[in-house]
Amino acid sequence: MFGRFSLTLAVALATAPLHAEEMQQQVDAAFEAVATAVAEAGLDPVISIDHARLASAAGIEMPASRVQIFSDPDLDSAILSAEIRSGLDLPFRVLSYDGAGALAVMTTDAAFLMARHGLASSDALEGWDARLDAVLTPVNESATTAPVGTLSRDYGIIELASPYGLAESIQRLKDAILAQGDTIWFGEHDFRARAEARGITLPGATLLLFGGPAPGGVAMAEFLSIGLDAxxxxxxxxxxxxxxxxxxxxxxxALSELHYGRSDKPHAALDARLAQTFSEALTRQ
Incomplete structure (x- = not known):
């Protein structure tokens, strides 16, 4: 996967580490090249986030990093039909970032989905990789996939039960997120609605997207590739x-341990904060 040579991305990669401004230019160019490929492939943009610029606006400096999330509703629906919990790792996402002074691009492939969610090989998963291969053609010299070497089923997944129905659970969680003074709401992605539009029946399945530029920037500063999921x-x-x-x-x-073999105090602090926030939101009053 990602083996074809491409001249589409007209950016010369230096052999020595680049200065921050030059690195930001390369990350921006890679991001735009992938965004163009997504549009040309007829995929649905969901959201894009500029980690470094958002963090800078919040007073935190970190290396260049941008993530884009986009969807193929047919593939999403097929994968969710096999394992609904796989929605945590859907839809597609591509991270362009400063990989220690050189452009790096990372995505999540079918092998990751299979290992983390116990999925068997399928036409949908083959289609997933084929879609990624096409989208990453402009940057394939820099593209890698999220590590799976130590990945096991449900690795790093924190799960909470809700005593409420789907709609009320979503609203309570959204209210809790919006109440955080340092957090930005990016939106939500309703997998079931998109499946129903194609005549496919799914249980309720919604992805809520948000982020904290200041705590996120601190957590990512030395662990940039976790920006694929953080x-x-x-x-x-x-x-x-x-x-x-x-x-x-x-x-x-857990993501930091998967990507880097280590984690830092801000990572555990964020885990504890998120678990407390969401647990309180779902507590009956």
């Missing part, structure tokens, strides 16, 4: 067959 934190709210509602989100410390 800073734009993903809160996945879903229904089981019996109608019970559960909430999944990523443990930042």
């Amino acid at each position: 800073f734009c934190q993903k809160l996945f709210v879903y229904e089981r067959e019996d109608g019970s509602v559960f909430v999944l989100f990523n443990g930042i410390a």
Whole structure:
């Protein structure tokens, strides 16, 4: 995957580490090249986030990093039909960032989905990788995939049960997120609605997207590749067959251990804060 040579991205990669301004230019160019490929492939943009510039506006300096999230509703629906919990790692996302002074691009491939969610090989997962291959053609010299070497089923997933129905759970969680003074609301992605538009039946499944530029910038500063799943934190709210509602989100410390073999105090602090915030939001009063 990502092996074809491409001249589409007209950016010369220096052999020595680049200065911050030059690195930001390369990250921006890679981001725009992927965004163009997403549009040309007919995929649906969901959201894009400029980690470094948002962090800077909040008074935190960090290396260049930008993530884009986009969707193929047919593939999402097929994968969710096999395992609804996989929605935590959907839809597509591509991170362009400063990889120690050289442009780096990272994405999540089918192997990651299979390892973390116990999925078997399928046409949908093959389609997932094929879509990524096409989108990453402009930057394939720099593209890698999220590590799977130590990944196991449910690795790093924090799960909470909700005593409420889907709609009320989502509203309570959204209210709790918006009440955080240092947090930005990026939006929500309703997988079931998109599936129904294609005649596919799914349980309730909604992804809530938000982030804290200041705490996120601190957490990512030396761990940039976790920006694939952090800073734009993903809160996945879903229904089981019996109608019970559960909430999944990523443990930042676990992601850091997966990517770098280590974590830092801000990661554990963020995990504790998120768990407390969401637990309180879902507590019956």
